[in-house]
Each structure stands twice: as C-alpha cells, then as structure tokens.
Amino acid sequence: MKVAKFKKISPGYLFLLPFALGFLAFGIYPVVNTVFLSFTDTTIMGGDGKFIGLANFIRLFADGVFMRAVGNTWFMWILIIIPQVGFALLLAALFTNTRLNIKAAGVWRAIFYLPNLLMPAAIAALFSTLFGLYGPVNQFMVRAGFLSEAMRYMEDIGIARSLVIFITWWIWFGQTMIIVMAGMTSIPLQLYEAAMVDGANAWQMFTRISLPLLKPILAYIFVTAMVGGMQMFDIPFLLTDGRGSPQNSIQTSMMLMYIKYNSPKGHIGAASAVGVVVFIMTAIVAVGIFYFLSDRDDDVTKPTRKSVFKKKIGRSQS
Numbered sequence: 001m002k003v004a005k006f007k008k009i010s011p012g013y014l015f016l017l018p019f020a021l022g023f024l025a026f027g028i029y030p031v032v033n034t035v036f037l038s039f040t041d042t043t044i045m046g047g048d049g050k051f052i053g054l055a056n057f058i059r060l061f062a063d064g065v066f067m068r069a070v071g072n073t074w075f076m077w078i079l080i081i082i083p084q085v086g087f088a089l090l091l092a093a094l095f096t097n098t099r100l101n102i103k104a105a106g107v108w109r110a111i112f113y114l115p116n117l118l119m120p121a122a123i124a125a126l127f128s129t130l131f132g133l134y135g136p137v138n139q140f141m142v143r144a145g146f147l148s149e150a151m152r153y154m155e156d157i158g159i160a161r162s163l164v165i166f167i168t169w170w171i172w173f174g175q176t177m178i179i180v181m182a183g184m185t186s187i188p189l190q191l192y193e194a195a196m197v198d199g200a201n202a203w204q205m206f207t208r209i210s211l212p213l214l215k216p217i218l219a220y221i222f223v224t225a226m227v228g229g230m231q232m233f234d235i236p237f238l239l240t241d242g243r244g245s246p247q248n249s250i251q252t253s254m255m256l257m258y259i260k261y262n263s264p265k266g267h268i269g270a271a272s273a274v275g276v277v278v279f280i281m282t283a284i285v286a287v288g289i290f291y292f293l294s295d296r297d298d299d300v301t302k303p304t305r306k307s308v309f310k311k312k313i314g315r316s317q318s
Contacts, residue, residue: 031279037272044266056273066274068248069256070281076161076250077229080168085221087169088176093206096184109181113174123167124238128154131163154240157249164236164250172228176221183217184210219293223286230282233258253278 038056042049060066091112095105102108115123131137131153138150153159187210195205233254236244243259244251253274261271 034272034275037269038276040269041267042269044261044268046265049269052269056270057277059270060273060277065248065251066253066256069244069251069253070277072244072248072250073230073232073252073254076165076168076232076252077226079165080172080229081222081225084169084173084176084225085218087173088180088221091177092180092184093210096181097202099202109174109178112177115171116175118171120167120171120234121238123171124235127163127167128239131159155246157246160240160246160250163239164232167235168229168232172225176225179217179221180214183214187213215293219290222289222293226285226289227282230254230278 039051039053040049041052041055094100095102095109129135133150133152137153138147141147142150153163191209192205195209200208231254232252236250236252237255237258240246240250242255244255257271257274257278260267260274
C-alpha cells in the first residue's frame with residue numbers, strides 16, 4: 001500500500017522539483033545571503049570580510065544621504081501611486097459603464113496600456129533628450145517667447161522630480177487600469193440593479209459597491225506598486241548624472257545601494273545593509289496595506305441593500 005501510494009504521488013513532486021530548486025537558488029538564497037552580508041564588511045575586491053554586527057546599519061542611519069534617499073523614494077512613490085490609482089479607477093469606471101457605452105473602448109485601453117510595453121531606460125533617454133539644453137522643449141519655449149534663453153531643466157529640483165513622477169505614472173497607470181477593470185467586470189450586475197431600484201446614483205454605487213468589492217485588488221495594486229517603487233532605479237539614474245542630481249533630490253534607495261556597491265572596493269556589505277532596510281520597510285508597509293484593505297466582514301462579498309445604502313437612501317429594504 002505504501003509503495004503504491006508513493007508511486008501515485010511521486011510524479012507530482014518531480015514536476016514541482018525544477019521550480020522548487022530554482023526558487024531556492026534564485027529566490028531564497030540571495031535573500032539569506034544578502035542578510036548575512038549586511039552584518040559583514042565584505043568587499044568585492046577584498047573577498048570575504050569579517051562579522052561587524054550592526055555597524056553597517058548604524059552608519060546608514062547616521063548618514064544624512066541615506067535618510068534623504070529613503071525620503072526621496074517614499075515622497076516620489078506617494079506622488080506616483082495617488083494619480084496612478086486615481087486615473088485607473090476613473091478610466092475603469094468610465095469604460096465599464098454600460099450607460100456611457102464608450103465606443104472603441106478596446107482601442108483606448110490598448111493606447112493607455114502601450115507605455116507599459118516600452119523600456120523604462122528608453123523612455124528616460126527620450127525625456128533626457130527632450131528636456132536637454134538644446135532639446136525640442138527648449139527650442140519651442142525660446143522660439144515661442146516663453147523663455148529668453150535655454151533653461152537647464154535637469155538642474156531644477158522641482159522639474160527633475162516631476163519628470164520622474166510623471167514618467168513612472170505614465171508607464172504604469174495603464175496596467176493598473178486593466179487590473180481594476182477586470183475587478184469591476186467581475187462584480188455581479190444584480191448589485192447595481194438593486195442599487196438602481198433603491199434610487200442610488202452613480203457615485204453612490206461606485207463608493208458603496210465598487211470600491212468595497214475592489215479592496216483585494218486594490219491591496220494587490222498598492223503592494224506591487226510599492227515593491228516596484230522601492231526598487232525605483234533606472235529612470236532617475238538615467239535622467240541625470242546617475243547620482244540623483246540636482247542636490248540628490250531624485251536619489252533613491254536603490255541608487256544609493258548601487259553607489260555603495262560601485263565604489264572602488266565594492267562595499268557589498270554596506271550595499272546589502274541598504275537592501276535589508278528597504279526590504280524591512282516594504283514588508284512592514286505591505287502588512288499594513290493588507291490589514292487596512294482586508295475584508296473584515298464575513299459577508300462582505302454579498303452586501304444586502306440595507307447594509308449598502310442604509311446611510312444614504314431612506315427607501316432601503318431589509
């Protein structure tokens with residue numbers, strides 16, 4: 001019996017084995033090794049280093065550059081995620097609205113999604129050329145009389161940050177819109193029909209039905225966007241000098257980690273400490289997002305007309 005049972009289930013484990021080995025080698029091991037290196041003074045050129053405890057972390061938090069890089073990362077991510085989710089919700093609500101019945105909705109969705117297919121490095125190089133000293137933007141502004149002479153846009157803190165925020169938002173809001181639309185189309189139409197019978201308007205249906213039932217999808221969007229935002233590197237790196245100029249205003253945590261690693265000796269221990277701190281911050285915020293966007297009601301997926309519209313509509317029926 002035991003031999004027969006083993007033969008029955010063993011093919012499944014064999015199919016899972018390649019993924020398990022790959023995940024251990026390229027997923028778990030790098031994380032564990034990074035945590036170990038963060039407690040050492042290992043350098044690429046010097047080879048193995050010695051254990052120094054929390055020295056790398058103490059130096060990081062005492063370094064104003066690191067704290068500013070962390071602040072820059074969170075500041076830009078917040079200003080990216082708010083319009084990203086906002087535009088995605090707005091466009092998804094418009095495209096899924098049967099009353100509006102927007103024509104060629106599939107074409108518009110494809111157009112909004114197209115920037116996501118472009119390489120971020122190529123987009124950063126494009127905008128760097130557009131806003132260069134003799135680029136098309138300066139040529140237009142000077143010839144139109146808006147500027148008396150060419151402006152160095154990348155030396156202005158506000159413009160440099162705005163470009164990073166705009167480019168990142170422009171690349172990702174189309175994908176977010178597609179995900180939100182998928183969630184909206186999965187909501188049962190009976191809920192909206194019941195709301196219309198109770199006299200609810202479009203805004204009430206959106207806030208009382210769509211948003212509550214989109215919480216799991218919004219949690220996924222916020223967490224994945226945060227993971228990507230904390231790894232923000234290529235666009236701010238390529239827009240300027242690779243060090244976050246002007247005045248380190250667009251230097252992110254990943255850029256600082258690269259700078260520490262790219263030093264003459266290659267301080268991989270110090271760079272690993274940056275990665276560990278970013279990982280801990282990301283994990284804590286992700287847990288908080290899942291907590292606040294989790295469904296706390298057992299019957300949240302089947303809201304009654306009374307529970308949904310009791311506060312807003314006097315004619316609700318139990």
